[in-house]
Amino acid sequence: MKQVLTPRLRLLAAFVCGLIAPFAFAPYGLWPLMPLSLLGLLLLLKPEQSGFKLGFCYGLGWFGYGIHWVHVSMAEFGGMPLIVSLALMALLVAYLALYPAFSCWLANKWQGPRRLTFFLLWFPACWLLGEWLRSWVLTGFPWLQPGYSQIDSPLSTIAPVLGLYGVTWLVLLSAASAALILVNEGKVRWVACLTIALPLVLGLTFKGVSWTQAQDSLKVALVQGNVPLDIKWLPQHRAASLVMYQQETAAIDNADVIVWPESAIAALEYEVIDFLHDLDGQLLNKQQALITGVIAHDLQNNQYYNALITLGQQTEEAGASSAYYYENPNRYYKNHLLPIGEFVPFEQLLRPLAPFFNLPMSSFNRGDTMQQNLEVKGHQWLAAICYEIAFGELLRPQFTPETDAIITVSNDAWFGTSIGPQQHLEIAQMRALEFGRPVVRSTNTGVTAIIDRFGNIQQRAPEYQQLTLTDDVTPATGITPYQRFGLWPVALIVLLGLASGLVQRIRQRKLQPAAND
Structure with a gap:
């Protein structure tokens, strides 16, 4: 040359x-x-x-x-x-x-x-x-x-x-x-x-x-709703979507933990409070826990968050009849927001230009940089919503020796049947390798998958189908050199x-x- x-x-x-x-x-x-x-x-x-x-x-x-x-x-x-x-x-x-x-x-x-x-x-x-x-x-x-x-x-x-x-x-x-x-x-x-x-x-x-040690496995079910984006946020479709997710969940008998995708509940949390209480009671009766995406609203500060909440978890604050209550601290608020999709820089200038700059739920607030892991079924789950999973150094400070697994939820329907969702899954595999923890990935349209602590895809669901993917997940303990030294x-x-x-x-x-x- x-x-x-x-x-x-x-x-x-x-x-x-x-x-x-x-x-x-x-x-x-x-x-x-x-x-x-x-x-x-x-x-x-x-x-x-x-x-x-x-x-x-x-x-x-x-x-x-x-x-x-x-x-x-x-x-x-x-x-x-x-x-x-x-x-x-x-x-x-x-x-x-x-x-x-x-x-x-x-x-x-x-x-x-x-x-x-x-x-x-x-x-x-x-x-x-x-x-x-x-x-x-x-x-x-x-x-x-x-x-x-x-x-x-x-x-x-x-x-x-x-x-x-x-x-x-x-x-x-x-x-x-x-x-x-x-x-x-x-x-x-x-x-x-x-x-x-x-x-x-x-x-x-x-x-x-093997840098980490396996624990006893638990059964996890990931619900892939396959809700089309063009109707997902329509108020008239909300009831049908909730019924679909509830029916999919009711049919699951052999899972300890059930996971719904990012913003599976396409509504403000307080708007569906009765639904959440009913669902929580059903989960308690079956001794199952649910992690789901929802839009959280801090009423005191009038701030909105892309959130993960937990149901079916017994707590003293909630009393013997229910584990769920509004603003239960066992939740996660997304910290690393997606420009345009979740917040719009220079929004007064850009929002009037085109619908692309005024997408549904594009005015979120950031969650805290340091947040506690979700506690579900006696295990600590490190949470990441959507493309947060691409930022290993964002997750590492929140990782503790007690962290047993990683949960990530997403809605990659924005990118159709392109190669983007496949790349997103590959990124999740890298996080499993870095931290020596299994990763469960629940999405609206795919790629929904369970990844073991060695970064191998244990199970994956076909894209663009309404289904539930169920398999054993093996939590792990121990610290990898990367987690220690970054x-x-x-x-x-x-x-x-x-x-x-x-x-x-x-x-x-x-x-x-x-x-x-």
């Missing part, structure tokens, strides 16, 4: 490399394509060409296909002309492409020959810095981080040790080592042959290691890589006067 490609062809090649990357993720699962995609980008990255443009073109391909499913919500439910929705989608893709553009721009600031230190320390550090920024700037959108693509690869066993970012680092190390082998000779090539084997060796070393090990790797670039820059400045003499 030294003299074959013109600058414009390099940009096109970078776009194609980015376009390959999404096929490493669910539902395709071709995990070797992620390091190969990054390898192609590394080979294209030359000092004489703009690293920013190259990374930007890579990002256009990566996110242009990888998150094209976002357009489904704009086109089908946003009430916008097609050209406007496509323009908004293009803006989102261009914004996300800025992060690989930044990483490549920074990588090209390296001075001097590009050998071991550049490939094995500097470039991975630059890329990880970009990924970290993407996870929190403007509330963050950490979708399609390279580590997620390795759920089915040998590298997945590193997730309980170093977390998602650690797996991403090993993907980068694999790509960088391969690039070293291709562009260097002699001892450098032999060192690269050793480092390219390191990720695989680490993966095999931790294969079969991002610190990877942060040290990044700092070491960035320091190598600084040292190289100082060294080159010292060499320049000597060369001029």
Whole structure:
């Protein structure tokens, strides 16, 4: 690639490399394509060409296909002309492409020959810095981080040790080592042959290691309501929806815990208080517990929350006849809200423009950053609503040694039959691996699934069907290294890589006067 490609062809090649990357993720699962995609980008990255443009073109391909499913919500439910929705989608893709553009721009600031230190320390550090920024700037959108693509690869066993970012680092190390082998000779090539084997060796070393201990299993039933979005929030449909969920639940006899999806009760909690009391009594009689999504309203402060509440749980405050009462503290309020979907920035300006900026229930308040786990059937459940499951560092502070399992609920009907819900499920698998806990995932239309503590999909339901998925869930105890140390090990790797670039820059400045003499 030294003299074959013109600058414009390099940009096109970078776009194609980015376009390959999404096929490493669910539902395709071709995990070797992620390091190969990054390898192609590394080979294209030359000092004489703009690293920013190259990374930007890579990002256009990566996110242009990888998150094209976002357009489904704009086109089908946003009430916008097609050209406007496509323009908004293009803006989102261009914004996300800025992060690989930044990483490549920074990588090209390296001075001097590009050998071991550049490939094995500097470039991975630059890329990880970009990924970290993407996870929190403007509330963050950490979708399609390279580590997620390795759920089915040998590298997945590193997730309980170093977390998602650690797996991403090993993907980068694999790509960088391969690039070293291709562009260097002699001892450098032999060192690269050793480092390219390191990720695989680490993966095999931790294969079969169980960081957490299994407890007695319990039976969990996940109700997939399959309620169409175009009628979900209509007041005239509310009764039919509640009856459907109640009937599905009444037919469940062999489950300890039942889970309904995000906002399964498409109403304010106080509006259906009688229904909740009746349902609570039925659950108590059958010695079952229910976790369900609902819209909570803090009457005192007039604030609204995307919430999970529990029913069928005996408490002293409620008395012997009922476990449920309004504003029972055994609940969870969503903290990380989705822009546009759950809150609208600059809402006075944007809401009048199109229905997309005025979706049902798009004026939520944030729940507290630190909240107690849900206590259900003697177990502690760490809760995450919708895309909160994509933020491991949001969940980690709320994780305690007593946390037994993770529950996540969602309504991915916004994205139709696209690849988005499959990617969402893959993200939940990573959280199971990181924390060594089973994940139960209840959704309106799919993908409803039960994931074991090793990140394997134990059971999954077909999409867009009204059904109940029932299986044993095995809670776990114990702490994984990732849960204990978080991002610190990877942060040290990044700092070491960035320091190598600084040292190289100082060294080159010292060499320049000597060369001029």
